Amino acid sequence: MSGGKETPRQKMIGMMYLVLTALLALNVSKEILNAFVIIEEGLNTTNVNFDDKNGILYSKFDKAMADNKVKTAPWHKKAQDAKKMSKELCGYIDEIKSEMYQRIQKLEKTVADTFQLKNLDSKDENNIPTEILIGAGAEPENPTGKAKDLKEKIEKFKKEMTALVPEKERSVLKLGLSTEEMYSIGDEKMVSWASNMFAHQPAAAVFSVLAKLKNDVKNAESDVVSILLKSITADDFSFDQVVAKVVAPTSYIVAGEEYTADIFVAAYSSTQDPQILIGAVDTTDKKNPKIVGTGTPVPVAAGLGKYTTRTSAEGLQEFSGIINVKAPDGSYKGYPFKGDYIVARPSMAVSPTKMNVFYIGVENPVDISVAGVAPADVVATVSGAGGSIQNKGQGHYIVKVTSGNECSVNVSAKNAKAGTSKSMGAMKFRVKKVPSPQASYAGVTGDGKVSKGELLNAGGVIPKLEDFVFDLKFPVISWNMSVFVNGVYADYTAQGASATGQMKDILAKVKPGQKVLIEEVKVQAPDGVRKIVGCVLKIK
Structure with a gap:
């Protein structure tokens, strides 16, 4: 009867069922029957919680379909198959329950479909359940009733659910729902699954068994769908940083020429450094390009390689190399690259301290200089994006922007003697919002494991924006915490960064293996909420 991954609550209910069954074999009073009512109600509550939990998984599948339909579709179909199989098997169990209520309580089907065990008058009735499940006049070891069909459906369900998951995951998948022979406490010997579960058992016990079977079915559905959801990205490279990049064939353009550039989003891992080598690349085997010789290594820190070389001759300079990245299966995949740059004599220079991006709501430092012109004679203005620029002296400036996608820094040089001013050119900058931080709790950002002690000692939510050029604070406005504890779904909201008393109380009850979700985190960013x-x- 047990499932693949039982919670402490499920284990407790299962143990109570075994004890109560043993007591029934000793003809203990009907208080024991009423105890089965409590167990059945608890199992029904757990089944509702499983529906909520599985609903969250299917919502994540829907989001994945919206984000990348082609990649998600095969796994989404399998998840829908699992959902359908679970619904059909649970529906068959409900049909058995309804038939039992109809015959024992003399009810119409429409009433029996929603009838509750606590209202059953004859909780100790054992002939009707035996006739329905074992079969009238049939031997418990060779049933002809619905227990035979139920066993076949369970075995088919397990086989088809197992076939849905990738083969490499099947060895760790434990669906439970055993239909093997069991030891009967009453008979003191091994008996068939149908006999042990249903033969001459009182109605209260049979209804509890059926509720437990539904519990195991929904638990199996949850395990399978979780694996399918994880499989969407199983072969993906793991990246934790995403940045915008502009790559142009050249950044040196003669007046009147056309400028073109590729603008895209680049992702990289700040925790697993690739190997970058400069040198000629052999691409004869396009699937396995290699550097010729040993190559010159490029220093890599936090996932980013910094290629530095001293320039001498003017004109076009070219270089090539390869980036070796570790794949999810542990092998390395090579990505060849080529680059070039032009070395020219300096004239006017605008050197953004923190890339060619201005961020809304923060002070963006910029260094501006013009060859042969004193810093005091350099005049800089900003056009677009509601921008302004402040001269801090010695060629250092602060730029502030409030809106838009692009602005220009315009530079001119004053000729104090002649009383004139000459334009030296302009440089365009992208205008972007400050990236959003990620919520961290008890030192975990994203998904991670944490000890119960660390969880209880954590003061609250901390927004973290790592590897960003500015040191910014993001005050927490509100956030939500949800967790299943003892089979009950708990959901709380806190104002401010600190956890509430209710949150701390519920966290004190979590067990190893359970998950705590920190969601709906709202913070005050430089440009608003x-x-x-x-x-x-x-929980570890």
């Missing part, structure tokens, strides 16, 4: 990515904590 934002909702940021939460985190998932798994």
Whole structure:
């Protein structure tokens, strides 16, 4: 009867069922029957919670379909198949329950479909359940009733659910729902599954068994769908940083020529450095390009390689190399690259201290200089994006922008003697919002494991924006915490960064293996209130 991954609550209910069955074999009073009512109600509550939990998984599948339909579709179909199989098997169990209520309580089907065990008058009735499940006049070891069909459906369900998951995951998948022979406490010997579960058992016990079977079915559905959801990205490279990039064939353009550039989003891992080598690349085997010789290594820190070389000759300079990245299966995949740059004599220079991006709501430092002109005679203005520029002296400036996607820094040089001013050119900058931080709780950002002690000692939610050029603070406005504890779904909201008393009380009850979800985190960003990515904590 047990499922693949039982919670402490499920284990307790299962143990209570075994004890009560043993007591029934000793003809203990009907208080024991009423105890089965409590067990059945608890199992029904757990089944509702499983529906909520599985609903969250299917919502994540829907989001994945919206984000990348082609990649998600095969796994989404399997998840829908699992959902359908679970619904059909649970529906068959409900049909058995309804038939039993109809015959024992003399009810119409429409009433029996929603009838509750606590209202059953004859909880100790054992002939009707035996006739329905074992079969009238049939031997418990060779049933002809619905227990035979139920066993076949369970075995088919397990086989088809197992076939849905990738083969490499099947060895760790434990669906439970055993239909093997069991030891009967009453008979003191091994008996068939049908005999042990249903033969001459009182109605209260049979209804509890059926509720437990539904519990195991929904638990199996949850395990399978979780694996399918994880499989969407199983072969993906793991990246934790995403940045915008502009790559142009050249950044040196003669007046009147056309400028072109590729603008895209680049992702990289700040925790797993690739190997970058400069040198000629052999691409004869396009699937496995290699550097010729040993190559010159490029220093890599936090996932980013910094190629530095001293220039001498003017004109076009070219270089090539390869980036070796570790794949999810542990092998390395090579990505060849080529680059070039032009070396020219300096004339006017605008050197953005922190890339060619201005961020809304923060002070963006910029160094501006013009060859042969004193810093005091350099005049800089900003056009577009509601921008302004402040001269801090010695060629250092602060630029502030409030809106838009692009602005220009315009530079001119004054000729104090002649009383004139000459334009030296302009440089365009992208205008962007400050990236959103990620919520961190008990030192975990994204998904991670945490001890119960660390969880209880954590003061609250901390927004973290790592590897960003500015040191910014994001005050927390509100956030939400949800967790299943003892089979009950708990959901709380806090104002400010600190956890509430209710949150701390419920966290004190979590067990190893359970997950705590930190969601709906709202913070105050430089440009207004934002909702940021939460985190998932798994208790060690």
